[in-house]
Amino acid sequence: MLSITPSQTVLFTHFTLPQSDRPASLLCEHGRILAVNPSPETGSDTTIDLRGGVLYPGFTDAHLHLLGLGQSRDMLDLVGTTSAADIVRQVAQKVNATPVGEWIRGRGWDQNDWKEIRFPDRQSLDAVAPNHPVALTRIDGHALWVNTAALQAAGISPETPDPSGGKIYRDDQGQPTGILVDNAMNLVYRIIPEDSPATHRRQLDQAVRYLNSLGLTAVHDAGTSRETLRHLRAMETEGQLTLRVYAMLNDDPDDYEPYLVSGPDVSDPLITVRALKLYLDGALGSRGAALLQPYSDDPENRGLIVTDSALVAEKVRRFNDAGFQVNVHCIGDRANRMALDIFARNGRPENRNRIEHAQIIAxxxxxxxxELGVIPSMQATHCTSDMYWADERLGAERLVEAYPWQSLIQAGSLIPGGSDAPVEVPNPLWGFYAAITRQDHQGWPAGGWQPREKMTPEQALHMLTDWPAYASFREQELGRIRPGYWADFTVLDRNILSCPPEDVLETQVLFTIVGGRIVYAGPTP
Ligand SMILES: [Zn+2]
Known part of the structure; x- marks a missing residue:
């Protein structure tokens, strides 16, 4: 990583901008852009060669869960593993990177995928993890593979009876083998300690580095606790925060009360606290999204409203009065209408209130x-993940309501784009690809799903750059390549505005630059 004293002037050279093939250069100082294509006589303290890449305003993920992403990356992902030995190797690597005594977690194994189809045992894990308790959940969540340290920590011995609704697998001598099924899993789950603040800090550090490696320079965190904010500020002080974070506070008085007193925190260039996150309904997959008409595959069910609408209205008034944006999770058309009605009566347009997801809209x-100045904050990859079964839930007629990006844009909305990671992979290029194709990575369906709602490549670039900047009140300093704007850049190996859509998925990140500093550099060929 290249460190630059903020007061140095930096000249970035050897790149193009997406709108033109002409070579370009940028002069930056104090982390901001001083001049675009400065005259050749202009001197600088440092010159940085961007390897012929295409330079975009820094990409933002406008909806993800930062700590949740760090936690999910802390767990071993065992989906698709082909043998117990393969998993033991992954555990061994994790052991090397984990302090003694800390739990090692994983999920996704399936012995039916292995050459030798039988339950694995604790001894194979003990060989690589004698001093770390290990707990690996089967893909269906109904069996847990543990080592001896985990059995001991849980107090499971040959004498422990099977709990009702559960089974402790035992060998010929009656010794537990390390496989716990159904309710027996709780004997272990209940003693796994909550992650410590030190663990959370490590998970946040990992998440930030991972997001930088995907080309992201900023995120909007959809549900931030005070503890997370403390870690982020410590990271900033130590020079480790290499990502701008726009925090939506959790709907928990412990997290938001101090801010209602102090007001929004907008003075810090990296961390902004100016929003509250609320939930109005559930999700479409589990039929929790609140619909105006019943589910096509469940005629008695119109989904769930999870927070009383009067309470939401009251919070909108209170937080808007205090200068905060209110961002409400709405998936179904009934929830979206309810939120729009609440904002119409109780919200102030200058607070730029948002509906998060806004998936199904009448x-x-x-x-x-x-009309109301409410921002639809959407996730393009949710569309391409849900399109396989959305017609079962909604029926053919209602599909016109699903993920209506182009209709919203034509009606005057701008759509900040996010991933909802860890629910989806936070690769912004996957979001860009989903937005312009409405296809999966195999090109299904031909022509795209509900193709009239596709975005153009230019719109999809707005979705990752200046539209999230607007949605976080920073359109005067983020999301564009202009003098005075922060020097946040995503440098790719090709022009995603003009390359064939399928090539977007092959695109490499050459550099991620935040405040004029390189925070990620891709491998040199
Ligand atoms: Zn979310």
Missing amino acids: PEDIPRFA
Whole structure:
């Protein structure tokens, strides 16, 4: 990593901008852009060669869960593993990177995928993890593979009876083998300690580095605790925070009360606290999304409203009055309409309130977003993950309501794009690809799903750059390549505005630059 004293002037050279093939250069100082294509006589303290890449305004993920992402990356992902030995190797690597005594977690193994189809045992884990308790959940969540340290920590011995609704597998001598099924898993789950603050800090560090490696320079964190904010500020002080974070506070008085007193925190260039996150309904997959008409595959069910609408209205008033944006999770058309009605009566347009997800919207509600100044904050990859079964839930007629990006844009909305990681992979290029194709990575369906709602490549670039900047009140200093704007850049090996859509998925990140500092450099060929 290249460190630059903020007061140095830095000249970035050897790149192009996406709108033109002409070589470009940028002069930066104090972390901001001083001049685009400065005259050749202009001197600088440092010159950085961007390897012929294409330079974009820094990409933002406008909806993810930062700590959740760090936690999920802390767990071993065992989906697709082909043998017990393969998993033991992964555990051994993790042991090397984990302090003694800390738990090693993983999920996703399936012995039916292995050449030797039988349950694994604790001894194979003991060989590589004698001093770390290990707990690996089967892909269906109904069996747990543990080592001896975990059995001991849970007090499971040959004498322990099977709990009701559970089974402790035992060998010929009656010794537990390390496989616990159903309710027996709780004997271990209940003693796994909550992650310590030190663990959270490590998970946040890992998440930030991972996001930088994907080309991201900023994120909007959809549910931030005070503890996370403390870690982020410590990281900033230590020079380790290499990502701008726009925090949506958790709907928990412990997390938000101090801010209602102090007001929004907008003075820090890296960490902004100016929003509250609320939930109005559930998700479409589990039929929790609140729909105006019943589910097509469950005629008695219109989904769930999870927070009383009067309470949401009260919070909108209180937080808007205090200068905060309110961002409400709404998936179904009933939840979206309810949130728009609440914002119409209780919200202030200058607070730029947002609906997070805004997945299913009745056609007559689409223009209301722009009319009310409510921002639809959407995740393009949710569309391409859900399209395989969305018609079962919604029926053919209602599909016109699903992920209506182009209709919203034509009605005057801008759509900040996110991933909802760890629910989806936070690769912004995957989001870009989903937005312009509405296809999966194999090109299904031909022509795209509900293709009239695709975005153009230019719109999809706005979705990753200046639209999230607007949604976080920073359009005057983020999301564009202009003098005075922060020097946040994503440098790719090709022009995603003009390359064939399928090539977007092959695109490499050459550099991620935040405040004029390189925070990630891709491998040199
Ligand atoms: Zn989310």
